Each structure stands twice: as structure tokens, then as C-alpha cells.
Amino acid sequence: xxxxxxxxxxxxxxxxxxxxxxxxxxxxxxxxxxxxxxxxxxxxxxxxxxxxxxxxxxxxxxxxxxxxxxxxxxxxxxxxxxxxxxxxxxxxxxxxxxxxxxxxxxxxxxxxxxxxxxxxxxxxxxxxxxxxxxxxxxxxxxxxxxxxxxxxxxxxxxxxxxxxxxxxxxxxxxxxxxxxxxxxxxxxxxxxxxxxxxxxxxxxxxxxxxxxxxxxxxxxxxxxxxxxxxxxxxxxxxxxxxxxxxxxxxxxxxxxxxxxxxxxxxxxxxxxxxxxxxxxxxxxxxxxxxxxxxxxxxxxxxxxxxxxxxxxxxxxxxxxxxxxxxxxxxxxxxxxxxxxxxxxxxxxxxxxxxxxxxxxxxxxxxxxxxxxxxxxxxxxxxxxxxxxxxxxxxxxxxxxxxxxxxxxxxxxxxxxxxxxxxxxxxxxxxxxxxxxxxxxxxxxxxxxxxxxxxxxxxxxxxxxxxxxxxxxxxxxxxxxxxxxxxxxxxxxxxxxxxxxxxxxxxxxxxxxxxxxxxxx
Numbered sequence: 328x329x330x331x332x333x334x335x336x337x338x339x340x341x342x343x344x345x346x347x348x349x350x351x352x353x354x355x356x357x358x359x360x361x362x363x364x365x366x367x368x369x370x371x372x373x374x375x376x377x378x379x380x381x382x383x384x385x386x387x388x389x390x391x392x393x394x395x396x397x398x399x400x401x402x403x404x405x406x407x408x409x410x411x412x413x414x415x416x417x418x419x420x421x422x423x424x425x426x427x428x429x430x431x432x433x434x435x436x437x438x439x440x441x442x443x444x445x446x447x448x449x450x451x452x453x454x455x456x457x458x459x460x461x462x463x464x465x466x467x468x469x470x471x472x473x474x475x476x477x478x479x480x481x482x483x484x485x486x487x488x489x490x491x492x493x494x495x496x497x498x499x500x501x502x503x504x505x506x507x508x509x510x511x512x513x514x515x516x517x518x519x520x521x522x523x524x525x526x527x528x529x530x531x532x533x534x535x536x537x538x539x540x541x542x543x544x545x546x547x548x549x550x551x552x553x554x555x556x557x558x559x560x561x562x563x564x565x566x567x568x569x570x571x572x573x574x575x576x577x578x579x580x581x582x583x584x585x586x587x588x589x590x591x592x593x594x595x596x597x598x599x600x601x602x603x604x605x606x607x608x609x610x611x612x613x614x615x616x617x618x619x620x621x622x623x624x625x626x627x628x629x630x631x632x633x634x635x636x637x638x639x640x641x642x643x644x645x646x647x648x649x650x651x652x653x654x655x656x657x658x659x660x661x662x663x664x665x666x667x668x669x670x671x672x673x674x675x676x677x678x679x680x681x682x683x684x685x686x687x688x689x690x691x692x693x694x695x696x697x698x699x700x701x702x703x704x705x706x707x708x709x710x711x712x713x714x715x716x717x718x719x720x721x722x723x724x725x726x727x728x729x730x731x732x733x734x735x736x737x738x739x740x741x742x743x744x745x746x747x748x749x750x751x752x753x754x755x756x757x758x759x760x761x762x763x764x765x766x767x768x769x770x771x772x773x774x775x776x777x778x779x780x781x782x783x784x785x786x787x788x789x790x791x792x793x794x795x796x797x798x799x800x801x802x803x804x805x806x807x808x809x810x811x812x813x814x815x816x817x818x819x820x821x822x823x824x825x826x827x828x829x830x831x832x833x834x835x836x837x838x839x840x841x842x843x844x845x846x847x
Contacts, residue, residue, distance in 0.1 A: 360489060363479050364472045368493040369393055371471020376464050379425075380456030386425045389460045394419035397504065414504040418497075420457070461501065468493040572789070573667060573781040574598055575714070577755050579606040579736025582638065584759030588623040590774060591758070594794065598778045600629055601665040606736035606755060607636025607718035610643050612679045618646045625650050630664045632656060635673030636718040636736065644673065659701020661712055667786050670705060670730075671716035672698040688721050695725025702729040713786040720754050727752075732788055741775055741793055743809070751788065753777070756795070787811070 351359075377390045397416040402408045402423045413420070469490040476489030568574065576594055581587045594600065610617050624631050624647070631653045635644050648655045654662050656671030663669075675694045676686050686693075698717060705712050706729070715733040717723040723735040728748030734755065741756040756775025774796040780789045788811050795805040 359479075360476075360485075360492070363476050364489050364492045364496065365393075367472030367475030367489060368468035368497065369471070370475065371467035371469070371493075372464060374467070374471070376460075376467040378456060378460040378463055380452060380459065382422075382452040382456065387456070388423040388425055389456050390421050390423075391460065391464050392419045392421055393417060397507075413509055415507040416500045416504040418500045418504065420460075465494060465497060468497050568780050568790075571783045573602075573665060573783050573786070574600045575667070575779040575781065576600040576603045577606070577734055577753065577777045577779055578603060578758040579718075579755035580608040580636070580739055580757040581605070581759035582608060582757065583611045583617060583620055584774075585620065587759045587774070588627075590796070591776070592623075592627055594776060594778065595627055595629055598792075600778065602667070603627065603629055603631045604669070604714070604716060604734055605631065605633045606716055606734050607634050607674060608638045608736060609633070609636065610639050613638060613640025613643045613677065615642055618643065621647060621650075624653060627652070630654060632662075632664060632669050632671070632716065634671040634716045634718055637674045637676045637678045639674070640677060640679070656716060659698050659704075661701070661705050661710065663710075666783060667781065668705070668710065668713045669716060670698070670701060670712040670714075672701075672722065674718040674722070691719045691721040692725055694719075695722035698722065699725050699729050702726060713781075720752065723752055723754075726750060739772060741777070741795075753779075753791070760796075 372391055372393075377388055380387050380389055394417060397412075397414045397419055399411040399413040399420045399422065400408055401411070402421070472493035473486050473490035476486035477483065480486060480489075576591065576598065578587070578591060591603065595603070609621065621643075629652070631650075633647055633653055634656050635641075644655055644657070647653045654664055654669070656662065656669060657673040659670055659672055661668060661670035672694050675690045677683065678685075695717065698715060702712050702715060712730050713732070715723070715726045715730045717726070717733065717735050719737050720735045723733045724746060726733045727746035727750045730750055732751050732753065734753050736755045736757075738754055739757040740754075742754045744752045744754075746752055755777060757772060758774060758776045760772045760774040776794050778792045778794070780791065781787065782789055790808060790810045793805075793807045793809065795807075
């Protein structure tokens with residue numbers, strides 16, 4: 328018995344020391360706890376650390392992300408991102424510009440005087456957004472670290488310790504960011520994506536106008552690249568414009584979209600355009616305050632033929648008539664421009680004037696009759712018109728049989744039709760993507776324009792390219808070529824509407840076998 332007791336006494340210390348003998352070193356336990364804290368905090372930020380905030384006229388999403396260098400990243404879809412060295416901390420502020428708020432944007436357009444206070448408003452919005460983000464981030468890191476700690480250690484005290492340590496780290500990071508905050512970093516941004524090719528254009532990232540100018544230029548750059556690709560790889564039916572071909576760029580319904588001018592300038596350069604035809608609704612309200620929007624027309628470098636739309640006023644018309652390269656056509660007036668004879672009539676209605684009683688289709692048809700009479704007079708004087716222009720298709724249809732081609736707009740979507748007496752009606756879409764109306768639907772309206780190719784001798788339409796770009800915030804592009812019936816191998820004319828295609832030109836909508844009485 329004495330031996331048994333002695334053995335028991337000698338074994339007890341071994342049983343008590345066994346657990347300690349297999350315990351990991353302290354530094355491993357600290358490292359493990361740190362990993363749990365960091366991983367939990369990151370998961371918390373990822374899952375519930377986002378804050379949606381309005382900054383000026385924009386809807387944004389703000390979030391914090393782990394980073395070795397700190398700073399701020401501003402994602403501006405579709406252009407890329409701006410990086411600002413705003414602070415030094417293990418956290419980076421990400422700001423995603425989601426979309427433009429149509430209500431607040433419309434308010435800025437209706438009340439331009441508010442632009443003067445926009446910078447202060449943006450500063451306040453950013454401050455409120457970051458405060459909300461700080462509060463949500465605290466909750467996110469504590470919940471994330473605590474939940475992961477509980478899953479790993481299965482001990483509430485360890486889990487709470489992980490949550491507390493996560494909050495401590497976040498607070499320390501916030502203090503570090505505050506201490507190293509550099510407001511001048513906004514003057515020296517870095518760029519990625521499409522923005523990397525235009526840093527000079529966003530030199531002052533505080534300017535909303537400058538950033539929007541980048542959007543315009545990059546959209547114009549997209550037009551250029553797509554055009555080159557189209558020329559290099561097109562397998563569309565063989566129509567090759569020669570150096571003598573007359574090229575007319577048809578635009579319409581710009582509706583105060585400043586991005587349109589960059590796109591039009593790019594198309595003029597890439598397609599070697601001779602004349603631009605604008606079938607109206609360049610403005611939204613036709614007020615004097617909008618007139619400055621028209622100034623880029625003077626720098627396009629080619630003649631600009633224009634007719635008044637139902638959103639353009641007489642004030643707009645007078646302003647444009649004073650520009651040297653602008654040819655305003657109204658009351659059936661005809662001019663020879665770049666070797667072609669154009670005639671047009673302004674829209675008889677002015678929609679923004681609510682005091683006037685709308686004339687409807689009757690007023691449009693009367694205007695169309697007036698244009699048709701003027702076309703007959705031109706033909707009788709041995710100066711036949713090659714292209715007639717009206718804003719409303721209802722007015723344009725009245726020219727059927729009096730001219731080979733009539734151009735219109737108003738509908739905000741493209742279509743081509745051969746009328747009963749042989750005249751081709753070409754309705755252009757909105758080259759402004761419907762302006763502010765672009766954001767009313769589920770998807771933004773596309774930006775549309777067409778390049779028309781004319782034979783210099785006969786002044787007849789040979790082919791046309793329809794150009795369609797994605798609307799506000801999109802970067803899609805489509806170019807489709809269509810041939811007039813006589814240029815299609817084995818093609819037969821058909822007086823029906825053309826169907827759109829990006830691979831094959833529409834066989835319909837071609838010039839009839841018997842030309843309309845006018846031109847050549």
C-alpha cells in the first residue's frame with residue numbers, strides 16, 4: 328500500500344502539467360487573435376460597412392477598405408478611378424459614383440444660380456457621409472470580429488476581446504487618418520482606366536464641370552476608336568466612299584446635352600464631313616440663358632444647316648443666324664451649301680410656351696404644305712432642291728414627290744421610310760440622348776447620329792451609316808451601314824421601312840427605281 332501511494336503521489340504532478348506542456352507559445356496565440364480580429368473586421372466592413380450618400384447631384388456609395396497606404400479612391404464609371412493621397416492609415420476610403428440624381432440635376436438646370444453654392448453643399452454632403460460611414464464601420468468591425476472570435480474560440484470572453492481590439496484598431500486608424508489628413512491631395516490626383524489618358528483634363532478634381540468635360544471627351548474618343556475599327560474590319564456590302572463623295576452628318580434633338588458637341592466634332596473629323604444638318608430641338612426651353620450652349624457650333628469647322636424644332640424659340644433662331652458657319656432655313660428658304668441644295672422650314676409650334684394653344688398635326692401639315700410649295704417653286708426656277716428638312720415627320724411627309732430626300736427628327740429614335748411618291752424620309756434619333764429625359768426610363772436613351780453619303784454629280788444618296796452610342800454613363804457603340812437600292816448587288820427597291828442591323832444593311836428603304844422629281 329505504501330508503494331501504491333508513493334506512485335500516485337509521483338504521478339499527480341505529471342497529470343497537472345500535461346496541458347501546459349502542449350499549449351502554443353504566447354506569440355502564436357497573439358498572432359492568431361490578431362488574424363481573427365483583422366479577418367472579422369474586414370468581413371464586417373465588407374458585409375455591412377457601406378453607406379449610401381448624396382453628394383451634390385450624385386448618388387454615391389462610401390466604404391472603408393483595408394490598405395497599406397491609405398488614401399481615397401473615387402470610382403467614376405465608366406471612365407475609371409481617381410486616387411487621392413488624402414491620409415496615411417491602414418484604411419482606404421472608397422467612393423463609388425453610382426448615378427446622377429435626375430431630380431437634383433434638373434433643379435440645377437432650372438436654377439443655375441445654385442451652382443455658386445454647389446461646392447459648399449458638396450463639402451457638407453461629404454462630411455455627413457463620412458460621419459455616417461464612421462459610425463457604421465465601428466458597428467461593422469465590432470460585430471464582424473466578435474462573431475468570428477466566437478466561431479473560432481467558442482468562448483464569449485475571447486470573442487468580446489476580439490471585438491474590443493477591432494474597435495481599438497479602427498479608432499487608432501481614424502486618429503492616424505485625421506492626423507495625416509491632406510486637403511491639398513485633391514490637386515494632385517492619380518488616374519486609372521480611361522481617365523489615365525486625360526489627367527490634364529481633371530487637374531482640379533473639385534470641379535464637377537471639369538469631370539463632366541472628361542466624360543464628353545472620352546465618349547468622343549470612343550466614337551473615334553469605333554470608327555477606325557469599323558473602317559478596318561467591316562464586312563458590310565461594298566460601298567466605298569471616294570474622295571469626291573459628299574458626306575452629310577445628320578443630327579437632331581440634342582436637347583442641351585453638352586456631350587453632343589464633342590461627339591459631333593469627332594464624327595466630323597473621322598468621317599471627313601462636308602456639312603452638318605441639325606433638324607431641330609437643339610434646346611430645351613429656348614430661353615436666352617441657354618444661348619451660350621450653342622457657341623461650340625462656331626468651332627466645328629464645317630457649315631451647319633439648322634431648322635427650328637418645337638423646343639427652339641425665335642430667340643434661339645436669331646442667335647444662331649448671327650454665326651458665320653450656320654445656315655438657318657425657314658419658310659421653305661433654299662441655299663446651296665457644299666455643292667448641294669437644301670431647303671427647310673421651322674416647326675410652327677413652340678412647346679415651352681404654355682399660353683399658346685397647340686396646333687397638333689394640323690399645324691405641322693400646314694407647315695409641310697408650305698415647304699412643298701417652296702420646293703415646287705425651286706424646281707420651276709431650275710434650282711431643284713436635293714434635301715428638304717423639317718423637324719416633325721408629319722410636316723416632312725408633305726414633301727413626298729417634291730424632293731428625293733427629306734430629313735426630320737422629333738421622335739428620338741431612328742427610322743427610314745420610302746413614301747408613296749418616292750421620296751425617302753430619314754428620321755434621326757436624339758444626338759443628345761434625349762437630354763435630361765435620358766434618365767427618366769429604366770435605361771438611358773442612346774445617342775444617335777447618321778453620316779449620309781451623296782454622289783457629287785447626281786447629288787443622290789448612295790449609302791448611310793447609322794451611329795448609336797450608349798446613353799449617359801454607358802460606353803457601348805454600334806455602327807451599321809445601309810445602302811441605297813441601286814448600290815446593292817442584285818438589290819430590288821422596296822418602299823418599306825428599313826430594319827436596323829449591325830452586320831448587314833437593310834435592303835428595304837432603298838431609293839426607288841424611278842427617281843423623285845427634282846434633283847439631277
